[in-house]
Amino acid sequence: MPRALKQLVIKPTVYCFHKCPYCDLRQDYYQGVLKKNKARVIPVRDTRMSALGLEMNAKAAKLNPGHMPLEMALQSIDEAAALGMESMQLSGGDPLLYPHLTEVIRAAAKHPGVFVFMNSVGTQVSAAKVRELIDAGLMAWNFSVDTLDPVLYEELRGVSRALEKIMAAIATVGSVAVDYPDFCINYMTVITNKNYRELPDLFSHCLETGIASIYLMNVYGDVEGRSLLSVDQIQEFRNEIVPEILRRIKDKSPYEIVKTNAELVMSTFFSPENSDENYSKGIYWPNPEAAKAACRTPEHYALIEPDGKVLPCCLVEISHEGEVGDMSRHSLTEVWAGSGYSDFRRDRIDFCVKCSSPRNKTVGFIPKLCRQFNVFETEN
16 A cells, blocks of 8 residues: 655745744755745745745745745645655644735645644734635634743744734734634743743743644754753753643643643653753653654655645755755656655764754644644654
8 A cells, every 4th residue: 555645844934933943954955045046036035034025026925936836836746645645734833924825725624534733823814814814724823922921922933023923913814713713823832941940930921822732842953952951951841841831731731631642742852761961952762763663754845945846744845955856847746755754764974863843843832723632642
């Protein structure tokens, strides 16, 4: 039986509203995306720009090499559906800055059984736009919220008034979502040395405001160690922060499955099969064999960049090696069955020991809205 491509991730644009410091290596990778079709480049100084700085007429938007051609996006969706797609995730960059977002969502949602979701900070999104996207088939919106401290959030995200803006967007999406009882609003949170003590308050906020889940991520690609927790901080997280998080869930959640799941998920962060010294250096696995055994992502996952590059996991953007194909030269079906994928699945790359992705987990709060409680757990 052919291997199923269960999760398709489309990054339709390299542009983003935020300037997160741990995303620097990803931004370096995106410069190659911009240069691929150099003749069509519209001058851009930084892929991490404000919405105002990215305003352009429709013709210019279609020609911008930082955006995926609509035809490529539609082709990848149809091919992935034929290969067994169960979910389609829009990420980036920020998909809201992509001029064909609604068409792409509608194209994925037309395939029965496909869960369509999006990562976006939602800057300046209107209620009308939210309704348009949900009506097109968007089923969940993941917001990046690392702390409720506005000063700290601004520091972590690199733009002014960042918390104010994202909370306004969440409120806008929530005001529309009341008409769609199965629509999910989720948080995505990177655990850094600056915000780890803030996590209990963030969990309380989620439980009190109807957030469906929180996807917790370890720091990735931090070659200078600016955001990584030290050994002492890791021990504090394990011994003090996790118990406080679990206490708040126990006090505020009426669901036993939520409490049980939270205990399991939180026990996996900085778990003992790897040393705290390794974690503090951004090394998440004791050896390549352990990393490979923990990660099955390349078996069912494909990520497509705006220029058509196909990646077997999202952290290839950080490692800058591991691309498995190119949709500007071959179909997704050919890439999925090709030697690039088979070689990566067999050999992996040296960076895999520094990949935190298999350790990233979701804590669900509303069982009926959380896929890990019924079908399968989401990945970023």
